[in-house]
Ligand SMILES: Nc1ncnc2c1ncn2[C@@H]1O[C@H](COP(=O)(O)OP(=O)(O)OP(=O)(O)O)[C@@H](O)[C@H]1O
């Protein structure tokens with residue numbers, strides 16, 4: 001079943017993002033639903049990618065479990081039959097693409113870890129030799145592996161792109177102890193996942209986490225190491241000094257670049273072939289990372 005919107009859910013909306021719809025379940029829980037929507041260049045498309053929501057949700061679920069020795073998380077269950085508030089009647093729509101989570105007090109810092117030089121990190125490095133105030137060796141090329149993974153936090157802008165901030169700034173905002181804790185956890189999580197992904201032939205170039213506080217404890221919330229929150233590259237195609245192909249949106253981006261489209265809404269319709277190849281890439285990411293067969 002393809003899911004574009006989730007208006008059939010009769011609960012208060014917590015937030016509707018580009019890809020996920022989140023509902024309030026009572027006072028202390030949230031229902032997170034990954035739709036089959038896709039975005040590129042920050043524009044959401046009319047066309048859907050079949051199974052994408054289930055892939056994204058499944059990848060997050062895998063990592064929450066894989067990393068639970070480092071940190072606890074917000075997940076309660078992904079089994080729709082255990083959902084409260086009559087939600088279990090939407091088993092067909094929700095199973096596999098949703099999770100019931102504990103609502104936590106979010107820490108307003110986007111915890112970015114970079115193991116490779118790309119994106120806004122590359123831009124900063126080229127301009128200043130540093131990223132978020134961290135001095136890096138001279139002469140690094142685009143997509144080079146950094147000597148050590150670095151923590152380069154940002155804050156969510158109300159509008160437009162996130163703003164990179166220094167670790168000092170984070171300390172001032174949330175206190176030294178908590179700032180150090182999220183930095184240390186972020187780097188440990190990245191190292192563990194990067195090493196594992198490499199063993200599956202995938203480079204996890206960088207990623208973003210969101211932490212929260214639950215009953216006084218630091219936990220990981222939101223999503224974890226999905227193609228939406230991370231850069232995945234194909235190891236066998238890796239070559240520093242040029243842009244790497246994005247694992248999931250490579251065909252989509254290449255197709256869009258071939259069009260005369262200015263990357264502002266409305267988005268163009270997508271040909272069947274682009275949809276199919278994009279879908280296959282998502283499924284491949286799921287299968288290689290989780291070691292499980294994806295069952296459509
Ligand atoms: N357990 C949780 N408790 C409370 N809030 C959470 C929890 N997990 C995630 N969130 C918040 O829920 C929201 C999820 O929104 P979502 O990521 O779908 O949209 P977005 O970040 O606004 O847009 P985008 O589509 O660009 O990601 C985020 O604001 C996130 O901080």
Ligand SMILES: [Mg+2]
Nearest residue numbers: 017018222229
């Ligand atoms: Mg988000």
